[in-house]
Amino acid sequence: MVRNTARREELAALATDYVLDHGLIGLSLRPLAAAIGTSDRMLLYHFAGKDDLVATVLRISNDRSVEAVRALPRSQSVRTAVLDLWRASTSDESDHCHRVYVEAAALGLLGREPYVSVVREANERWVEALADHLVAAGCTRERAGRAVALLDAAFMGLQLDLPLDPHESHRKRVVSDLADAIAAFAGG
Amino acid sequence: MVRNTARREELAALATDYVLDHGLIGLSLRPLAAAIGTSDRMLLYHFAGKDDLVATVLRISNDRSVEAVRALPRSQSVRTAVLDLWRASTSDESDHCHRVYVEAAALGLLGREPYVSVVREANERWVEALADHLVAAGCTRERAGRAVALLDAAFMGLQLDLPLDPHESHRKRVVSDLADAIAAFAGG
DNA sequence: CTACGACTGTAGCAGTCGCTACAATCGGGC
DNA sequence: GCCCGATTGTAGCGACTGCTACAGTCGTAG
Numbered sequence: 474m475v476r477n478t479a480r481r482e483e484l485a486a487l488a489t490d491y492v493l494d495h496g497l498i499g500l501s502l503r504p505l506a507a508a509i510g511t512s513d514r515m516l517l518y519h520f521a522g523k524d525d526l527v528a529t530v531l532r533i534s535n536d537r538s539v540e541a542v543r544a545l546p547r548s549q550s551v552r553t554a555v556l557d558l559w560r561a562s563t564s565d566e567s568d569h570c571h572r573v574y575v576e577a578a579a580l581g582l583l584g585r586e587p588y589v590s591v592v593r594e595a596n597e598r599w600v601e602a603l604a605d606h607l608v609a610a611g612c613t614r615e616r617a618g619r620a621v622a623l624l625d626a627a628f629m630g631l632q633l634d635l636p637l638d639p640h641e642s643h644r645k646r647v648v649s650d651l652a653d654a655i656a657a658f659a660g661g
Numbered sequence: 662m663v664r665n666t667a668r669r670e671e672l673a674a675l676a677t678d679y680v681l682d683h684g685l686i687g688l689s690l691r692p693l694a695a696a697i698g699t700s701d702r703m704l705l706y707h708f709a710g711k712d713d714l715v716a717t718v719l720r721i722s723n724d725r726s727v728e729a730v731r732a733l734p735r736s737q738s739v740r741t742a743v744l745d746l747w748r749a750s751t752s753d754e755s756d757h758c759h760r761v762y763v764e765a766a767a768l769g770l771l772g773r774e775p776y777v778s779v780v781r782e783a784n785e786r787w788v789e790a791l792a793d794h795l796v797a798a799g800c801t802r803e804r805a806g807r808a809v810a811l812l813d814a815a816f817m818g819l820q821l822d823l824p825l826d827p828h829e830s831h832r833k834r835v836v837s838d839l840a841d842a843i844a845a846f847a848g849g
Numbered sequence: 850c851t852a853c854g855a856c857t858g859t860a861g862c863a864g865t866c867g868c869t870a871c872a873a874t875c876g877g878g879c
Numbered sequence: 880g881c882c883c884g885a886t887t888g889t890a891g892c893g894a895c896t897g898c899t900a901c902a903g904t905c906g907t908a909g
Contacts, residue, residue, distance in 0.1 A: 496771045498686060501866065523867065572770050578821045579767035582760050583684045593825040622835045623842055626818030633766045633817050637781040647810045654811055654846040689896065711897065
């Protein structure tokens with residue numbers, strides 16, 4: 474029996490914080506439970522199982538990163554929009570959200586549930602938020618829709634590869650180049 | 662005591678095939694060993710440990726995908742180069758190589774070895790191969806270097822997100838858009 | 850023949866995993 | 880007082896993990 478209680482939501486929020494810090498791959502219930510002041514027994518009381526907990530955590534994490542994008546002030550141009558979005562995506566909290574998203578996507582690469590479904594849903598809402606921001610920055614809805622597919626892919630790829638790159642300056646140039654390329658493509 | 666014997670290389674190749682099929686995350690020695698006709702005991706005789714085996718497998722997988730790029734005939738333009746590279750990267754074997762690469766990168770997101778080192782090394786050689794192909798297609802070395810950073814990121818992102826997308830036509834349009842954007846950026 | 854190094858099978862260690870059976874505790878409505 | 884449902888602790892299950900100790904079996908070199 475699993476219901477939506479205040480305690481469940483509280484545990485879900487705490488678990489999300491923990492996962493954002495420690496990563497999703499290799500997550501196990503006992504260390505998580507200990508860290509947030511409960512027991513594995515309790516997690517399995519409030520959630521139907523590990524998958525249920527993970528799906529809940531992923532949704533909360535996604536909510537936070539989408540919220541961070543929606544809270545951004547309007548950008549002056551498509552180019553600055555890309556830079557603003559990247560800055561927002563790599564600020565402390567959102568950065569961890571995207572890291573977890575990437576882990577979930579990797580876990581879903583072979584079709585394993587619940588990862589595939591949750592990641593698909595998360596991606597839809599994330600892409601939507603990106604597109605809205607581009608439109609607000611002045612490009613048409615149609616161009617934004619197509620540009621965002623590229624932007625999203627590039628962001629995820631950078632999230633995956635940039636941690637390998639020790640050169641801060643190189644990273645900055647890549648993001649700047651990306652902004653140029655997207656601006657040219659979106660026509661803004 | 663671990664040496665470079667023929668048997669070790671044979672096992673490494675077989676293990677690579679298995680990992681390409683079954684994924685890297687959650688890999689465990691016993692099922693792998695059984696599938697390739699040996700025992701976990703033997704794997705640990707020929708390799709220093711699971712990490713050694715995984716690093717070896719990742720290097721072989723990367724060799725194969727880089728080889729696939731280098732074997733491509735020269736492309737007519739930057740735009741067709743991007744399309745050719747994407748087609749090569751998503752053909753059966755290379756597709757699995759990149760899936761495994763993404764898994765390894767995800768496993769390295771928090772700094773865990775041996776993933777970080779191996780993925781960094783793999784990425785360098787992969788980006789190099791991409792750049793060479795772009796240069797052969799007619800853009801300057803300098804523009805190719807910068808375009809490849811974007812191209813690589815976009816490829817990895819697409820590898821991560823596109824499995825979620827059930828619409829073949831949508832995927833094709835995204836790749837075509839990417840080719841346009843990269844061609845415009847690289848000036849070819 | 851012997852000795853040695855290369856290789857392999859058996860069995861098991863100590864640890865972790867998700868999950869569950871069972872019982873206890875607690876607060877509130879009858 | 881008394882029960883009932885919600886919540887929690889204890890203890891443990893069976894399966895799995897990477898890894899290792901030990902005892903072999905080979906082919907070959909001396």
